[in-house]
Amino acid sequence: MDRFSKFHPAVCLLFFLFVIVVTLFFINPVYSGVSFVCALLYSLRLLGGRKTAAQLKFALPLVVIAALFNMLFCRYGQTVLFSVFGIDFSLEPLVYGACLGVMLSAVIIWFSAYSEIITSEKFTALFGRFAPNTVLIFSMVLRFLPLMLKTAQEIKEAQQGLGNETKGLKNTLRRFSALVSVSLERSIETADAMRARGFKKGRRHYSPYKFNAADGAFILVFCALFAFQIVAFALGKFNFEYYENLRLTDISIPALLLWVLFGVLPLITDLSEDIKWQLLKSGI
Numbered sequence: 001m002d003r004f005s006k007f008h009p010a011v012c013l014l015f016f017l018f019v020i021v022v023t024l025f026f027i028n029p030v031y032s033g034v035s036f037v038c039a040l041l042y043s044l045r046l047l048g049g050r051k052t053a054a055q056l057k058f059a060l061p062l063v064v065i066a067a068l069f070n071m072l073f074c075r076y077g078q079t080v081l082f083s084v085f086g087i088d089f090s091l092e093p094l095v096y097g098a099c100l101g102v103m104l105s106a107v108i109i110w111f112s113a114y115s116e117i118i119t120s121e122k123f124t125a126l127f128g129r130f131a132p133n134t135v136l137i138f139s140m141v142l143r144f145l146p147l148m149l150k151t152a153q154e155i156k157e158a159q160q161g162l163g164n165e166t167k168g169l170k171n172t173l174r175r176f177s178a179l180v181s182v183s184l185e186r187s188i189e190t191a192d193a194m195r196a197r198g199f200k201k202g203r204r205h206y207s208p209y210k211f212n213a214a215d216g217a218f219i220l221v222f223c224a225l226f227a228f229q230i231v232a233f234a235l236g237k238f239n240f241e242y243y244e245n246l247r248l249t250d251i252s253i254p255a256l257l258l259w260v261l262f263g264v265l266p267l268i269t270d271l272s273e274d275i276k277w278q279l280l281k282s283g284i
Contacts, residue, residue, distance in 0.1 A: 002046055002117070004266035008215040009122035011222075016114040018226040019262060023106050025233050028240035028248065029095070031259060032103040038263030039109035045270060046113055055109055063101030070097025078245060095246055125209055147186075152179050218265075225262045229255065 005012065023035040036059075044052045071081075071094040079091035127134075155178050159171075232238070232255040241247045 002266075002270060004269045005046075005117045007218060008209050008211050009118060009126050010211070011215050011218045012114075012117050012122070013126065014219060014222050015266070016110060016118070018222055020107055020110050022226065022229045022233075022259070022262070023103060023110070025229075026238060027099060027103060028238055029099050029102070030238060030240075030248065030256065032099055032106060034256070034260055034263060036102050036106040036109070038260070038267075039106045039113065041264070042113055042266050043109050045267060046116055055112060059101075059105035059109065062105050063098055066101030066104070067094050067098035070094065070100065092246060099240075122209070148179065148183060151182055155179060155182075221265070222262075225258055228258055229262070 004015075019035065019038075023032065026032070040052060040056070043055060071089055074093035074096075075088070076090065076092060080088045081091055081094070082089055152175065155175050159175065232252055235250075237250050237252040237255050239249045241249065
């Protein structure tokens with residue numbers, strides 16, 4: 001069980017917001033690599049090995065494509081790898097593209113964990129009091145695409161079960177027509193249900209989540225770590241030069257250690273609960 005997801009939704013939202021912002025700010029191999037490894041470890045804990053492996057299958061080609069694309073179309077750097085028709089291809093743009101690929105992969109994996117933890121219910125509980133209609137529309141839009149994909153798969157399996165599955169444009173159009181019909185019918189049912197429940201007629205906001213001292217302590221820790229990283233960024237810590245020579249300047253070990261701590265905080269929370277559970281089981 002993931003203990004971190006049991007915290008107040010504001011705690012989880014701030015963590016993902018801060019970790020993604022810092023990942024985007026520091027475009028260098030050290031910070032991007034740490035963020036990528038922490039995201040993978042948390043994804044392994046949260047989603048399991050199969051889904052994490054699927055994310056790796058997407059992330060690794062992204063790194064390779066970004067590195068090769070940047071090397072092919074950018075002309076800078078002094079370390080020439082090879083030349084083709086008088087055009088030099090350097091190491092510096094290759095490394096910069098790979099760093100961008102690792103950074104984007106880390107952000108995508110963090111967003112995957114975010115979508116697993118910050119459900120539409122939690123998002124509505126956070127912002128429903130301030131903009132209920134906007135939050136409702138946003139949550140319904142986020143639910144629309146996965147619901148359509150699931151319905152399309154159900155229609156395909158139903159056709160295969162009836163023995164009507166054929167290849168070609170005609171069958172695809174038939175399935176698409178059925179998908180549109182089912183989606184319209186569900187939208188009408190949703191509208192009727194909301195009208196029957198008196199939507200927008202004196203309704204009150206309800207949130208099942210209670211903010212406690214542990215939530216406040218975590219938010220203070222997140223804010224302090226985030227502020228430290230922003231100050232480090234403003235002071236030029238861990239600047240990485242790509243355009244002439246590959247060089248990491250002004251290394252700050254405390255900033256790096258705190259960034260590692262920031263990335264593994266959800267894992268630390270989960271592992272502490274696992275240790276507590278094992279101790280309780282051993283005492284039975």
